[in-house]
Amino acid sequence: MSRREKRKQQTRQAILEAAIELFSQKGYEKTSIDEIARSAGIGKGTVYSYFTTKKAIIRGFCEYELEQIHAELVHRSNQDTPILEQMVVIYMTEFRQVTRNREFGRLFMREAVFPDDAEVAGNLEVDNKYFQLLFPIIETAKKRGELRAELEPLHICAHFYSLFILIIHAWYTGRIAGEEVENGMRTLFQQALTGLLPRESSLQPDHPPKQS
Amino acid sequence: MSRREKRKQQTRQAILEAAIELFSQKGYEKTSIDEIARSAGIGKGTVYSYFTTKKAIIRGFCEYELEQIHAELVHRSNQDTPILEQMVVIYMTEFRQVTRNREFGRLFMREAVFPDDAEVAGNLEVDNKYFQLLFPIIETAKKRGELRAELEPLHICAHFYSLFILIIHAWYTGRIAGEEVENGMRTLFQQALTGLLPRESSLQPDHPPKQS
DNA sequence: GTTAAAAATTGACTGCGGTCAACTTTTCGC
């Protein structure tokens, strides 16, 4: 890395650190870009050559943290445990990270789940890193007979991810407390695995899973 | 309704109509509160005695529209059709409504799924109206043997709602096009009903197979 | 009809997010 690039990385880091410190102290809304710049020892305009908007600072921070988490999960995950447990471990780790700071998490999730058109590109990239983490787990579970072989890995991922979003929603709306999250998640994941239909039901509507 | 209250309703309506018109024409960000006020024939400050923030105007609009939709669905829904079809009808109606205007829908969903602490109260109220719509359907389906009797109605609702959010996410990120939404939704709902486990599986996730 | 309290309206004002033309620093070919 050239000298110039190294300095840029340092400045970026300085902005992030100053911003996170101030956001944590005074809250996101009450912290101005000018304060962040001052605190990082640079001019206000410079902040905007590193981050396009104020929200992007949060995004930069959260994405970095999540990448760390993912990298760690890849090492620590044990593919021999049941799929339910693996998913709970992965998404509980993610949940704890995202909700470590209530405000950051909210802003991050808002953008991540319903991104601006301008941010869709960056968003897909993050999602794809997810799939790299989850697909092998799903494939292994399929081989073990824990998941239906004919289901799309993407759809299975989607299913768990959607329940994860719901749990976060329930937490933000106060429907479940922090301590209940793990149980709630396990219940929903279990429900997804088992299905909502009675097992012995023969009332199968004639809708075979459609291909996409 | 007193004369005063009637006038307030009219003003509120005028603000909403002016705002929606302008938002549609020029986009949300590019429309200023002052413009809205001018267009509604009132002063800028008055807007703030009807809506606490700019975003709240969108919320007011979307909530109203969704209430209309719900009222209609209650009349039109046919509890004799399979639960899958009923859910697809309900959530496709909702989907069409929410995404009628890309920008409104995004702002609304962001607040609805990850609300500010200040907005949680209003949010729960909206959610509860949902349950009033869905619970009877679920109860009927249970009686018909289409859903496991031992599952919490709330959890079942949650499950479908979470997949609905996911579909919207997929649409906003361009993962699925508008025409594919209905199929995608049906696939995911079907998957939720059937479960991710193989049917004949006797593997209870509590004591999984030790393999490697 | 008078009047005083309550409710509603208003626009000048504040503070901040984001822009950009001017300016400073770094790079690199000679």
Add this chain to the structure above:
DNA sequence: GCGAAAAGTTGACCGCAGTCAATTTTTAAC
């Protein structure tokens, strides 16, 4: 080492969301 082009930095400036003290309108008691 020199000069000019490229890259990076800066803070004055703009437009707008949201506030609030002053003002107008409505209500209702007498």
